[in-house]
Amino acid sequence: MSTVTRRLLKELQDIQRELSEEIVSLEPIDEDDILQWRAVLRGPKDTAYENGLFELYIDIPEQYPIHPPTLTFVTPVCHPNVHFESGEICLDILKTQWSPAWTLKSTCLAIHVLLANPEPSSPLNCDAANLLRCGDSIGYNSLVALYTQMYSM
């Protein structure tokens, strides 16, 4: 068994034993392919994402966990660090700050934290980032809530 397979099976066992409430589901899309996963996150409480469900596609390289997985939102998300069309996510641990000790679960939790704590300085969605940068949090929240209602409920 290859390192990546062994590791992912262990991760799957761990997930099946216990999954945190932020994550609705996290599992391989297809039983025959351990390198492609799907996750569903719950919108963080007390944010405009609350009550929304957000689907992520996870593509895992052969060199995992030395190299990071690629996560993209399948559900359209209005967020400064998420590209609205492609679902691409700008998060340091998915790039330069990746460590092989991160798991798919801890990575999903980090993305959950990002939803509630946007980083407007490295935006992939300029409209959302600009609202935040001008301090228009009312505008930002109503925009997010609108999209959340439209796409993820």
Added chain:
Amino acid sequence: MEDLGSDSGVQSQPDKGKGTADDEDGATQDYGDTYDFDDDDEFFGMDDSGFEPVVSSRDQRKPWEVEYHVHDAHGLHDKQEAMINRLVPVLSVSKDITTILLRNSQWKEESLVERYLSDPDKTIRDAGMFPNAPAPELKTGNEDFTCEICYCDGPEEVYLGLGCGHAFCTDCYVTYLTGKVLEGMSWRIRCPGAKCKALVGEQAARLLLANEPKILERYEDNLTRSFVNDLDSFTWCPAPNCEYGIECHVPKSAWATIVPTVHCRCGKAFCFGCNMDDHMPAPCFLVEKWLQKCKDDSETSNWLKANTKECTKCKATIEKNGGCNHMTCRKCAHEFCWVCMGPWTEHQQAYYQCNRYNEDSSKNARDSISKSRALLERYLHYYSRFSNHERSAKLARRLLTTTETNMEQMQRNSSMSWIEVQFLSAAVDMLSACRATLKWSYVLAYYMESDNQKLIFENNQSDLEMATETLNELVENPVHERTIEEAKRLIIDKTQYVKTRWETLLRDTAQGLQENRWKFQD
């Protein structure tokens, strides 16, 4: 004592370090007032490391030469080791920690020691290491071990843990290190633990990579690379594929008055300050200013770079194809100077004006034409001479081959005994050096304010330029109405004379810059 792959930098081009003591006035510059080479004695001069002291040959140096050393990879490695070993007893911590502390503080020993003495534990932790952590070792036989990367577990697993508490199996560690090393990293490689700031020290890395000689070698290379990049007193030779590192302790603050030209063992002569090709006698800041100006004025310089001109007499188009400025029109046989377009006959006399921009006529010109036009003309005057010497230097190299062939031909035809042509390449080397110096001397002159000191400089410049042109002409056409022996003697004599003029100009400008003899304008 063996020199550990280091060259002493006391040599002058193109007289490659024969050590001739023809320093006319014996003037050796006293650098003491401006800066102190011995500043770093603590680091480089002390001798418990087995190095020869760097500061040794001040008296043999010409006034325009600086102290430097050329190191190969082996020498650079030893240099690092010496610096580390010297500090271990001072800090009295392990060599592994000392090494990281030095690298982490860009090898600034003094400030590191200061910081360390005020709070040793914090200094070590800030650098990503752990005080009192046991030396890293490969462990096995631990029931409770689980590798957080591959999830292998059990007492049969071999693993390594750092002071931070994170432990991983050797297979995972080696894969992880290999990836980082191939990305060019070395001592900055961190523990694979999530968000962990601990560094994988060199000792741990060497332990883990013991069975991966290729990767370990890359790792050591990366360490040396960062050593040279992090230290202000080291730089890489900029020649493509050259692996030598140069050590020079002329501080940045002195680059305005000293041109730190160094000669790499590969033959490349470059400025330690700005990494450009040797630009004596102009200091770095004027070179930078000038090149920026040339870039801004690219249209005019393009126009000037054109390789053709018209004969001043018959207007026939003439192409320059040799380094010599003495032009003879093929059509009307008019002889003139390529640079100033003046008749060549005037250039042969002491009353030589080609190098000198006539400030008077530019003053008068302000009445009739605009001031900006006068400024442009002033710039063009210097620029055309600058670029002309640049072009001539390139042509001189090509010239060597043709001249050698010609001379060999002559020998065969005249059934004369073999004359070695070494003197020709010596002459061409000298020509190239003079062209480079003359080229940059026009940049110095461009920024100099007009006064008596500038006149003296221009006299030296003019002397060198005239001597250079004569030698160039001789090398281009050595056996013209002469026997080969005569030509050889003439060229050797002229080369020696040019060398004297060259050294005079370099000595004078080196001293003048030190004494702030000239005022520079924008």
